[in-house]
Amino acid sequence: MFRKQTLKKYPNGPYMKASYSKDMTISAFNTPFRKKGMVVGILIFVLFPFLSPPFFVHISNLIAIACMGGMALNLLVGTAGLLSLGHAGFMCAGAFTVGILTLRLGVPIWITIPATILVGMILGFISSLPSLRLKGLYLAISTMAMHYIIIYIANEYQFSVGYSYGIRIADPSIGILVLSDKKTWYFFLWVFVWLVGIFIANLLRSRPGRAWKAICDRDIAARVMGINIGWYKVFAFVVSTAIISMSGGLYGYYTNLASVDEYSFYLTVSYLAMIIVGGMGSILGSIMGAFLITLIPYLIIYLFGFLQVSDFLKSYLYPLEASIFGLLIIFFLLVEPLGLIEIWRRFRTFFELWPFKYRPLMITKR
Amino acid sequence: MQFLISVFVLAAMYAILGAGFVTIYKASRLLNFAYGDVALVIAYITVAFSKLIGGPAILPIALSLLFSFVLGFLIYISLIRPMVGEFPVAIIILTVALGIILNSVTILIFGGDLEEISIGWRANYSPSNKIYISGVEIVTIIVTIVFFLILGAFYRFSKVGRQMRATAENLLLSAQRRINIFFITGIAWGIGIFATGVAGILFGANYGVSSHMGNVVIIGLGVGLVGGLDSLKGVIPAAIIISLAEKLGSYYLNPRLGETIPFVIMLFVLIFRPWGIFGTQEEIERV
Numbered sequence: 001m002f003r004k005q006t007l008k009k010y011p012n013g014p015y016m017k018a019s020y021s022k023d024m025t026i027s028a029f030n031t032p033f034r035k036k037g038m039v040v041g042i043l044i045f046v047l048f049p050f051l052s053p054p055f056f057v058h059i060s061n062l063i064a065i066a067c068m069g070g071m072a073l074n075l076l077v078g079t080a081g082l083l084s085l086g087h088a089g090f091m092c093a094g095a096f097t098v099g100i101l102t103l104r105l106g107v108p109i110w111i112t113i114p115a116t117i118l119v120g121m122i123l124g125f126i127s128s129l130p131s132l133r134l135k136g137l138y139l140a141i142s143t144m145a146m147h148y149i150i151i152y153i154a155n156e157y158q159f160s161v162g163y164s165y166g167i168r169i170a171d172p173s174i175g176i177l178v179l180s181d182k183k184t185w186y187f188f189l190w191v192f193v194w195l196v197g198i199f200i201a202n203l204l205r206s207r208p209g210r211a212w213k214a215i216c217d218r219d220i221a222a223r224v225m226g227i228n229i230g231w232y233k234v235f236a237f238v239v240s241t242a243i244i245s246m247s248g249g250l251y252g253y254y255t256n257l258a259s260v261d262e263y264s265f266y267l268t269v270s271y272l273a274m275i276i277v278g279g280m281g282s283i284l285g286s287i288m289g290a291f292l293i294t295l296i297p298y299l300i301i302y303l304f305g306f307l308q309v310s311d312f313l314k315s316y317l318y319p320l321e322a323s324i325f326g327l328l329i330i331f332f333l334l335v336e337p338l339g340l341i342e343i344w345r346r347f348r349t350f351f352e353l354w355p356f357k358y359r360p361l362m363i364t365k366r
Numbered sequence: 367m368q369f370l371i372s373v374f375v376l377a378a379m380y381a382i383l384g385a386g387f388v389t390i391y392k393a394s395r396l397l398n399f400a401y402g403d404v405a406l407v408i409a410y411i412t413v414a415f416s417k418l419i420g421g422p423a424i425l426p427i428a429l430s431l432l433f434s435f436v437l438g439f440l441i442y443i444s445l446i447r448p449m450v451g452e453f454p455v456a457i458i459i460l461t462v463a464l465g466i467i468l469n470s471v472t473i474l475i476f477g478g479d480l481e482e483i484s485i486g487w488r489a490n491y492s493p494s495n496k497i498y499i500s501g502v503e504i505v506t507i508i509v510t511i512v513f514f515l516i517l518g519a520f521y522r523f524s525k526v527g528r529q530m531r532a533t534a535e536n537l538l539l540s541a542q543r544r545i546n547i548f549f550i551t552g553i554a555w556g557i558g559i560f561a562t563g564v565a566g567i568l569f570g571a572n573y574g575v576s577s578h579m580g581n582v583v584i585i586g587l588g589v590g591l592v593g594g595l596d597s598l599k600g601v602i603p604a605a606i607i608i609s610l611a612e613k614l615g616s617y618y619l620n621p622r623l624g625e626t627i628p629f630v631i632m633l634f635v636l637i638f639r640p641w642g643i644f645g646t647q648e649e650i651e652r653v
Contacts, residue, residue, distance in 0.1 A: 140399070145588075269462055321470075
């Protein structure tokens with residue numbers, strides 16, 4: 001009985017695709033449960049800012065920015081297998097592009113955001129040049145060098161302008177709509193997240209995505225199959241860095257500030273934690289990681305309030321948070337290298353097949 | 367002349383840092399991005415030991431150097447050894463995470479204030495007019511020369527050093543010749559972290575220990591890179607080049623530029639000559 005129903009629902013089984021075009025579709029809402037889930041999800045998404053306190057809306061905006069950066073970094077590190085330690089530097093470049101353009105020229109948002117994308121592309125191209133003949137280890141060095149160089153230039157600019165705390169960025173306006181309210185930002189940012197997600201999902205299912213996966217697994221074999229390795233490596237860097245820089249620009253707009261102090265190496269580590277905890281090479285994984293990693297500091301503050309800890313410990317919030325991120329990274333790398341997404345997949349498979357024990361054809365990424 | 371002295375003192379410290387990177391890279395083909403934070407930990411531990419023990423400065427320094435060797439061995443055994451066979455990317459991220467943990471734990475325990483390591487020789491000398499050289503600087507240069515002599519002798523003459531060279535050259539063959547490669551690699555990590563400890567203490571004695579020391583120490587990576595990551599003899603010229611560029615930049619261009627110039631050099635070396643001055647080219651041209 002159960003088997004018949006299942007067959008009716010999924011004629012080819014939950015994981016099997018009958019035709020090539022079916023395999024190519026973005027399969028986010030292909031089952032009835034997911035369709036219902038989507039309706040509920042959209043309802044929650046729309047109603048959330050009106051029902052919850054503004055502080056939660058603020059946190060969800062931060063999560064949206066983290067989602068964008070996380071997805072872009074995951075594209076680079078997880079899918080293409082090119083390590084980047086310059087995330088904070090690229091975000092800083094985006095924020096300062098917005099800051100300088102609005103301060104000097106008073107340019108509106110629909111010019112500054114493309115400008116951040118352009119700046120990110122240029123920076124990504126420069127830092128991808130060593131990747132043409134080198135692999136992971138050396139790329140880590142080159143992107144880290146990029147990080148320090150960008151931070152230096154931004155710092156110089158900040159000093160020369162004379163804002164010790166950072167460049168103030170005015171609230172942007174699109175037409176008559178001024179993006180100053182947290183609720184307006186909420187919709188604006190999450191639409192951006194959605195666009196970025198669709199863009200990356202499209203890239204991953206088409207030729208570049210498959211080429212990146214091939215290069216990540218075995219570059220010599222990819223070369224034999226006729227993939228232009230150098231071009232695709234540069235392309236991965238350019239796309240990912242452009243999105244990261246854009247998220248930095250949006251973050252600058254959102255906090256109304258472009259300051260060097262926010263973009264330390266620690267930020268890079270937190271983004272790396274995001275993609276490792278979430279799951280390398282998966283869009284849903286980076287979103288999960290972004291939620292968890294962005295919420296952790298607030299959870300710690302809440303716990304501190306709940307446990308009535310002393311002020312002495314409260315002053316050490318920042319190092320405590322950093323060490324928790326580090327421990328999370330090491331724990332996931334050693335114990336569950338595929339991240340939360342793998343736990344979720346196991347959980348889902350268990351319930352999907354509940355009366356049965358056998359596993360269907362599963363594609364495990366390794 | 368005064369300028370040259372400062373360059374050589376800085377180059378001495380960078381050379382030891384670079385030697386640490388190169389030792390670890392030769393043995394395990396990995397880079398330790400937790401390097402700056404390890405130096406920070408060891409410098410603070412030296413401060414704590416010297417406050418705790420007192421007496422002559424050599425005792426706490428020796429203790430903390432022993433600690434640094436054990437720390438390096440433990441890092442390899444507990445964290446890097448289980449990751450053998452994974453993507454190098456994952457192991458690099460692991461060391462980055464280790465770095466941030468060490469950094470924050472150090473700040474949690476020691477507070478991250480500005481401290482000073484005393485080596486018990488505070489004299490200042492001026493051999494001629496306008497030239498000043500302090501005892502700490504003399505000690506730095508002597509320690510560097512002695513360190514490199516001992517390291518070279520160790521690699522050349524001792525049994526473990528010979529096994530280490532064999533492991534660096536070909537992992538599989540040396541394993542077949544009954545070399546315990548994991549033990550040897552662990553010893554190499556111990557030596558690498560030991561070198562960091564020496565450099566960290568020297569940095570602390572020259573410029574003081576603060577929570578920002580890690581940012582300076584990571585320049586040692588550039589030293590290893592410019593000299594060639596798998597060549598120990600390239601470290602010294604590379605250290606002199608980098609420290610000269612850094613000091614020139616901060617004297618003549620902009621004082622804040624100094625710490626950035628090594629990274630610019632790193633980027634150019636990576637793009638145009640990624641195997642460095644003395645490194646072997648085919649080692650990395652395997653993409």
